[in-house]
Amino acid sequence: MTNVRHRIKEVLAELKAEGHRQTQIAESLGITQASVSSYSRGEHDVSIPVAMLFEANYGYRKDWILNGELPKKVDSKNQLAEVARIAKQGRDLDSIPEIRDLLPDIKKLKEEDYNVLVTTIRRFLGKK
Known part of the structure; x- marks a missing residue:
């Protein structure tokens, strides 16, 4: 069993x-x-997108789940500051380098x- 599997089992045990x-x-x-x-x-093992969802929904860092990089959980204040910084740049995806650079990889994802x-x-x- 890989360390990734051990860490996701730990996350699920804590959530339980x-x-x-x-x-x-x-x-x-989802x-x-x-x-x-x-x-x-x-x-x-969990995929990168699923690890990202665990981070977004439960605060367990994607990098900790996948690679064991500490800290285990996100620092909410820093995360909110980053979201606010990106939001202030506007809604045009081309003006947000963090998103623009991800688009080619997003197109390659499995369905x-x-x-x-x-x-x-x-x-x-907030849209379902």
């Missing part, structure tokens, strides 16, 4: 201890309950990962 159910976690991430179950059993990303963006924007 906080009262989250697998079905709730799956729904919040993935199947079966996927969450396989992660909790250590059967599969499931693409759907997860779109779901996350919609939730962030």
Whole structure:
């Protein structure tokens, strides 16, 4: 079992201890309950987009889940400051280097990962 699998199992155990159910976690991430179950059993690694969703929804850093880079959880103040900085640049995607540079990679995503990303963006924007 890889360290990624150990870390995602740890995340899921902590979320369960906080009262989250697998079905709730799956729904919040836009993935199947079966996927969450396989992660909790250590059967599969998480993809980058799914790790990003764990970060966005539960605060466990993508870089910690995938690579073990500390800190384990996001610093909410720093994250909010970064979101505010990007938002102040305007809504034109071409004017936001962080997003513009990701567009070619987004186009290459597998369909499931693409759907997860779109779901996350919609939730962030308050659109379901």
